[in-house]
Amino acid sequence: MDQQRFGDDPLAVRDTDHYKAEYVTGFVEKWDELIDWKRRYASEGRFFVDQLKERGVRNVLDVATGTGFHSVRLVEEGFDTVSADGSPEMLAKAFANGLDFGGHILRVVQADWRWLNRSVHGTYDAIICLGNSFTHLFSERDRRKALAEFYAMLKHDGVLIIDQRNYDALLDGKYGNKHTYYYCGEEVSAEPEYVDEGLARFVYRFPDKSEYHLNMFPLRKNYTRRIMREVGFQRIDTYGDFQETHQGEDPDFFIHIAEKA
């Protein structure tokens, strides 16, 4: 599949199951080619690794493996890691990347978050869902179902880490619709093309002039925190751009760390 299909009315595409049709091969390959993993390593630093190590985490389930960036990092840091994703194309790319970056054999499992337990077995000290992935769920029912599956697959004192774009700033007009996010210098850009309370549609532009879109649900920070709490997580700490948030600042990303005990 190499063509994204949004049909005649792209703004009407607000469907959890559409993610597989959005991550077409051309988009994924180009993204991975241009977003240098070393730069990503540098910008994240040891944030996730330290959070996990501080909690004595040994085994991790990466539920949004994508092309494998975090899974490979975790394997390199010695975590016993299982790499899940709903998209077989993504898992194939992740597996190849594991071999290319250090000769690691990733343990990949195809699983949709809403029915995670059907395909992934065992319990984990930590589950990670990173790279603005949770935003692909379009209904509250799907979000609750996914969180309930994550909760059930964690050990009694397990931790869930979810990150998300700062949609509050977008929805509240702080960035405006024309805010451009650059990745990897000026080479790849992401711009919100349309935003309302139920849809954030982004356009991604590459140096060869190709364009791809993603339709995402604009999660408000406190809404994500609330549903995590309602599903049963006891403590949720939210960081902005890998630092504890301070009032009045507008980070691009939020990271929620939710503890079960």
Ligand code: SAM
């Ligand atoms: N974590 C990776 C990263 O940071 O590079 C990939 C992030 S990518 C934005 C989102 C990933 O979530 C995709 O690989 C997609 O297939 C997966 N995904 C989206 N919705 C899903 C669902 N309902 N179940 C399982 N995987 C899903």
